[in-house]
Amino acid sequence: MTVRLVDGPNRCSGRVEVYQDGSWGTVCDDNWALLDAQVVCRELSCGPATEAPHQAHFGEGSSSILLDDVACMGSEGSLLECSSGGIGNHDCGHDEDANGISRVRLVNGPNNCSGRVEVFDSGQWGTVCDDDWDQRDAQVMCREFGCGEALEAFGSARFGKGSGSISLDDLACSGSEDSLLQCPHSGLGNHDCGHHEDAGNNSISRVRLVNGPNNCSGRVEVFHSGQWGTVCDDDWDLLDAKVVCRALGCGVALEAPDQAHFGQGRGEIWLKDVQCSGNEGSLLGCSSDGLRSHNCGHSEDAAVISDLTVRLVDGPNRCSGRVEVYQDGSWGTVCDDNWALLDAQVVCRELSCGPATEAPHQAHFGEGSGSILLDDVACMGSEGSLLECSSGGIGNHDCGHDEDASVTCMMGKILPDP
Numbered sequence: 001m002t003v004r005l006v007d008g009p010n011r012c013s014g015r016v017e018v019y020q021d022g023s024w025g026t027v028c029d030d031n032w033a034l035l036d037a038q039v040v041c042r043e044l045s046c047g048p049a050t051e052a053p054h055q056a057h058f059g060e061g062s063s064s065i066l067l068d069d070v071a072c073m074g075s076e077g078s079l080l081e082c083s084s085g086g087i088g089n090h091d092c093g094h095d096e097d098a099n100g101i102s103r104v105r106l107v108n109g110p111n112n113c114s115g116r117v118e119v120f121d122s123g124q125w126g127t128v129c130d131d132d133w134d135q136r137d138a139q140v141m142c143r144e145f146g147c148g149e150a151l152e153a154f155g156s157a158r159f160g161k162g163s164g165s166i167s168l169d170d171l172a173c174s175g176s177e178d179s180l181l182q183c184p185h186s187g188l189g190n191h192d193c194g195h196h197e198d199a200g201n202n203s204i205s206r207v208r209l210v211n212g213p214n215n216c217s218g219r220v221e222v223f224h225s226g227q228w229g230t231v232c233d234d235d236w237d238l239l240d241a242k243v244v245c246r247a248l249g250c251g252v253a254l255e256a257p258d259q260a261h262f263g264q265g266r267g268e269i270w271l272k273d274v275q276c277s278g279n280e281g282s283l284l285g286c287s288s289d290g291l292r293s294h295n296c297g298h299s300e301d302a303a304v305i306s307d308l309t310v311r312l313v314d315g316p317n318r319c320s321g322r323v324e325v326y327q328d329g330s331w332g333t334v335c336d337d338n339w340a341l342l343d344a345q346v347v348c349r350e351l352s353c354g355p356a357t358e359a360p361h362q363a364h365f366g367e368g369s370g371s372i373l374l375d376d377v378a379c380m381g382s383e384g385s386l387l388e389c390s391s392g393g394i395g396n397h398d399c400g401h402d403e404d405a406s407v408t409c410m411m412g413k414i415l416p417d418p
Contacts, residue, residue, distance in 0.1 A: 003043050003079050004384050005100055007058045011349075011382050012046035012102040013120070015058040018066050018079060019388075020087055025066030027079075028092035029054035029099075035074035036082065037100040043078055044384060048179065051101040060094035068092055077242050077253065104180055106141070106201060108159040108355065108410055114202040116159040117141060119167040119181065121188050126167030128180075129193035130155030136175035140183060141201045154200035160410065161195035169193055207244055207283050209304055211262040213331065216306040219262040220244060222270045222283065224291055229268030231283075232296035233258035239278040241304040243286060255305040264298035272296055310350050310386050312407055314365045319353035319409040322365040325373050325386060327394055332373035334386075335399035336361040336406075342381040343389065344407040350385055353409035360406040367401035375399055 004024070008014025016037075017024045037049035068090035072082035105125070109115025117128045138153035169191035173183035208228070212218025221228045241256035272294035276286035311331070315321025324331045344356035375397035379389035 003040055004382075004388075005040070005044065005046075006382075008099075008101070011384075012041065012044060012105060013058075014099065015056070015061055016040055016079070016098045016100055017061065017063075020066055020080075023063060025064035026061035026094060027070060027098040028065055028068035028090050029096045030069050030090075030092065031071060032098040036070050036072045036079070036098070038074045039072045039076050039079050039082060040100045041102045046102040046105060048102065048104065049100055050103040050179070050181075051099075053099040053101065054096070056095050056097040057099040059097075061097050062094070064088065065090045065092050065094070065097075070098075077245060104141070109200070109202075113142065114159075115200060116157070116162060117180070117199045117201055118162065119188075121165075121167045124164050125162075126165035126189075127162035127195060128171065128199040129166055129169040129191050130197045130199040131191075131193060132170050132172060133199040137171045137173045137180070137183065137199075138201045139175045140173045140177045140180050150201070152202040154202060155197060157196050157198040158200040159198075162198050163195070165189065166191045166193050166195070166198075171199075207248065209244070209248065210265075212303070212305075213311060213326070216245070216248060217262075217304060219260070219265055220283070220302045220304055221265060224268075224270050227267060229270035230265035230298060231274060231302040232269055232272035232294050233300045233302040234294075234296065235273045235275055236302040240274050240276045240283070240286065240302070242278050243276045243280045243283050244304050245306045253304060254307050257303040257305060258300065260299050260301040261303040263301075265301050266298070269294050269296050269298065269301075274302075310347055312347070312351065312353075312409075313368075315406070315408070319348070319351065320365070321406060322363070322368055323347055323386070323405045323407055324368065324370075327373055327387075330370060332371035333368035333401060334377060334405040335372055335375035335397050336403045337376050337397075337399065338378060339405040343377050343379045343386070343405070344409075345381045346379045346383050346386050346389060347407045348409035351409070355410050356407060357410055358406075358408040360408065361403070363402050363404040364406040366404075368404050369401070371395065372397045372399050372401065372404075377405075 002019045005014035016027045034052045037052035041049040067084045069085040103120040106115035118125045138150035142150045170186040206223045209218035220231045238256045241253035245253040273289045309326045312321030323334045341359045344359035348356040376392040
């Protein structure tokens with residue numbers, strides 16, 4: 001992860017900082033606008049940006065100022081992909097530090113497009129009551145999050161009960177609004193509900209990555225006519241992979257491998273000659289030869305590799321298992337010395353698996369077989385990646401694999417076994 005929001009009320013609102021050459025630095029607010037904040041919020045899986053405050057709204061930073069004159073189009077996968085004056089080039093002071101704010105989120109779901117709906121108001125996150133919650137309300141949420149078409153509008157705390165306030169009730173969206181907060185409602189904080197009525201949302205996911213080391217790298221598959229099929233690698237490139245990564249909340253696309261890099265699929269080959277501009281919200285929004293029109297074999301199945309650096313393995317599903325991190329081309333385990341729930345929280349967030357529920361020790365999901373890459377991990381809980389947490393350093397440890405650390409996330413208790 002190359003960006004974070006700090007000193008705000010939560011991880012989705014705060015002063016913008018970017019990571020470069022081993023340290024974090026701030027961003028100057030010259031030309032800072034909502035499109036720039038939008039890229040930050042998307043990169044952090046925080047939903048749409050609602051504000052882009054200037055003048056060190058969340059306090060002044062104390063490190064280097066790394067970016068100035070940022071000019072995003074809004075579709076980039078990372079703030080560092082946006083046009084700017086270049087790393088370290090600026091004419092600013094920390095009184096001009098840029099900020100970002102997101103006021104709507106989906107939590108406790110299996111991905112960035114499904115979960116319990118929450119709204120930020122008066123310094124805290126609150127839920128939405130399911131009175132009158134319907135498909136039109138869900139459609140606005142899906143559009144706001146760039147998640148395509150609403151599949152279901154859940155009530156009765158389908159994704160678990162919230163624990164804070166209840167912020168909205170009696171929502172009555174027409175379905176055309178750009179944000180949930182634009183819809184008519186009974187007023188912030190006005191409700192007659194309990195958390196057993198918390199509203200949830202589920203959007204259609206028509207693209208997935210399979211057979212890779214984690215859910216953000218693998219063979220590209222598209223869902224159509226009731227079944228999954230692959231994508232031919234003719235004209236497949238990094239712009240196409242970028243759209244896939246954005247749609248799946250997987251950070252930055254690093255590679256767009258061809259020739260069945262993650263193995264050959266079966267069944268239909270749904271797409272060929274995909275030509276994305278990089279700005280599309282879904283692979284199906286890109287130009288192509290059309291569904292099922294191809295002259296390819298599965299030896300040409302397209303793939304994607306993202307910058308995800310952590311995975312959970314040998315558990316019952318992708319959200320529970322032994323923790324492994326990726327470094328220098330290989331996966332290695334994490335020692336359980338000082339391993340705690342705050343560390344597990346960072347892993348679960350990074351994998352879009354909901355909150356952490358357990359942080360087991362002593363190779364709970366079996367011993368790994370490669371290197372032990374981390375020891376004495378000490379996360380604050382707000383980091384965007386496990387590799388951002390304090391530790392003894394890559395490869396420094398005094399452990400055996402009988403001390404491999406593990407994690408169980410909330411979605412690990414909900415997802416079916418594969």
